[in-house]
Amino acid sequence: MKGRTLERIASVYDWLIVGAGFAGSVLAERIASQRDQSVLIIDRRPHIAGNAYDRHDDAGVLMHQYGPHIFHTNSDAIVDYLSQFTEWRKYEHRVLGRIDDKIVPIPINRTTINALYGLDLKSDEEAQTFLDSRAEPVEEIKTSEDVVVSKVGRELYEKFFKGYTTKQWGLDPSELDKSVTSRVPTRTNTDDRYFTDEHQVMPKHGYTRMFENILKHPNIKVMLNADYREVKDVIPHRRLIFTGPIDEFFDFRYGRLPYRSLRFEHVTHEQEQYQAVGTVNYPMTEAYTRISEYKHITGQKHHATTITYEYPSATGDPYYPIPRPENQTLYKRYQALANETENVHFVGRLATYRYYNMDQVVGQALAEFRRIQETVPLWTSPVNGKNHHADGELIMPDGARLLN
Template identity: 55%
Template sequence: MFDYLVIGCGLAGMTTSRVLAEKGMKVLIVDKRNHIGGNIYDYYNEAEILIHKYGPHIFHTNNKRVWEFLSEFTEWREYQHKVLSYVNGMLVPMPVNLDTINMLYSTSYNSLTINEFFNNVKENVEEINNSKDVIVSQVGEELYKLFFEGYTKKQWDLYPYELGKEVTSRVPTRSNRDPRYFTDKYQGMPKYGYTKMAENIINHENIKVMLNTTYKEIKEEVKYSKVIFTGCIDEFFEEKHGELPYRSLNFIEETHDMEYYQTVGVVNYPNDYDYTRITEYKYLTGQKNDKTTIMKEISKADGEPYYPIPKPENKKLYSIYRNEADKLENVYFLGRLGTYSYMNMDAVIYQALQFCDSILE
C-alpha cells in the first residue's frame, strides 16, 4: 500500500516524492518513459559528451529555498550562461544590451547614454496585452522585428501579438555590457549532470520507481491513497473537453571533430534557417574533449509536449479541466503539464515544495 502514487518522474514528481518520503510516506513514482528525470534527463553520447536529451537546461533562481533543496542532491559547477543572436550577418549579445546596440548601429553609446537610444525607439503602449506589446514598449519596432518576431513565429508558429505577455516578459534588455543571459543570485549546472542529481533525489527507502508504465496501466493494479499527477491534465481526463495544444521540438544532434563549434553555449537564429537555436553542450558541462556535440532545435506542433501555448482560448479550455480537477478528492495536479503553465525549473520545484507544505500542515 502506497500513500502516494506519483505520475511523472520529472522535477515536480521527484520533488514531491522526496519531501513526502522524508516525512515517512510510501511513494510509488510511475513514468511512461524509459528513464528518470523527465525533461532534465542527460546522458553521454557515443563521443562521450554529456548532452541534454530534451534541449538545454540551465539552472538559475533567486529562490534560496529551491537552491538549498537541490543542493542536498548535487554539487554545482559554476556557470554563467551566455547567448548570442545571429542578426544582420552578425553575432550579437542576447538579451539586447549596450554592446548589441553599438554593434548593430555602429554607435558608441555608454551606460550613461544608452537610455537615450531606448527612449527614442521604444513605443508608448497604453496597455500591455500580449508579447509584442512587452517588446516594443522596451525596444521599439525595429529591434522587435530583428530579434523577436521571427524567433517567436518559429518557436510557437504564432506571432508575438498572438501570445500572452508572459512569454517575452522573461527576456530583459540591459543598459550595461553584462553579457549573461540570467542575472539570478543562484546559477550553476549540476556538477555530475542532471540525471545523477535525479538519482540522488529519488534515492530513498520510501520511494519506488516504475518506468515504461502509464497511469492507465497501473491505476487499478496497485493500492494507493492519493495521486499526484504531473502529466498533461487533459490526458488525465481522456481529453473529453478537447485537446490542450502544446509545442514540441525536434532535435538534430551533430558531433564535430573540433574542440568547439561556436563561441558560446547557445546561438539563436531568429531570422535565418529552420532551427531556432544551436546549443553546444561542452560550454554548459565544462567537459574536455577533442570533439564537440551541438544540437539544433526545430519547433513543431506534434510530438512530446514541451510548452503549453499561452493563448486566451487555451487558458479557457484549461480552466474547464481545472474546475473538474478541483472536484476530485485525493488527486492533485502539478508541474508544467499538470497546471498548463509556462514555468522555469525553479518555479516547478517551488510549486512542488509549497504543495508539500500545504498537505503536511
C-alpha cells in the same frame, strides 16, 4: 495474463506519483523521507529526470537529451534543498544571436546596439536615450508585440523577436500574450549574461545523477516505461500525485489544451569547440531557433563536442503551454474538475498548464508538500486488507521495468 508480467515488490503503496521529473521526484523524496510512507513513481519514458534528463552520448559527451537546461534561481531555499543531492558547478549562461550577418549578445544590451548600428554609446543613459528614440507608443500593452515595440521600436522587434517568436510558437507575436516576450529583458549596460539570478549553477555530475540521488530513498520504487492508464487499476494506492497533462487525465473531456513541442537534432563534431558560447540564437534565418553546445554548460573536457539544433513543432511531446486567453479559459474548466477530484494532487508544468522554470517547479512541489503535511493525515489502516509494507505479486504492464 497476456501482455502482463509479475514482479514481486511491495504490492500496496501509500502514494502513486505519475511523472519522474522535478515535480514528481521532489514530492516522492519529501513523502518518503519526511512522512515515512511508501511511494511508487512511474514514468512512461525509459528514464527519470523528465526533460532535464542528461546522458553521455556515443562519443562520451555529456549532453541534454531535450535541449539545454540551465539552472538559475533567486531562492536560497530551493538551492539548499537540491544541495542535499548534488554538488554544483558555477555557470553563467551567455547567448549570442545571428543578426544581419553579425553575432551579437542576446538579450539586447549596449554592446548589441553599438555592434548593430556602428555606435559608441558609453553609458546606460546614452543607450536608454537611443532606445527611447526608437520606441513606439502603445496605448494598451496586451500582446508580445506590444511589449517589445513599446520598449525598443519596430526595427529591433523585427530583428530579434518577431521571427524567433513566430518560429517558437507558430503564431505571430501579436497573437500571443504579453508574458512571452516580457520574459526577455532589454538592457542598457554591457552585462551579457542571459540570466541575472543570484544562483546560477549546474549539477556538478549532471541532472540525471542528481535525480538518482533524490529517488534513492528505500521507501521509493521507480517504474519506467509505464503509462498511468495501464497501472492505475492494478497497483493499489491510497493517494495520487499527477504531473502529466491535466487534459489527458480527464480524457480530453473538453478538448485538448494546446502546446508547442520541439524536435531535437543532436550532432557530434570531432573538435573541441563548435561555437563561442553555450547557445546561439537564429531569430532571422534558418528553420531552427538555436544551436546549443553542452561543454560550455557542463564544463566537461573532451576531444569531441556535441551540439543540438532545436526545431519548434506543432506535434510531439507537450513542452510549452501556449499563452492565449482562450487556452487559459479551457484550462480553468479542467482545473475545476481537478478541484473536485478527491485524493489526487495536480503538480507541475503540464498539470497546471503553466510555463515554469525548473526552480519554479521545485518551489511548487515543496509548497504542495507543505499543504500535504497540513491537510493529509498519516494513516495506518490497510488497503484491500494489506498494509503498505506488505509484499505480494504486483502486476506490471508489459515492457515496464523497475529502476530500483
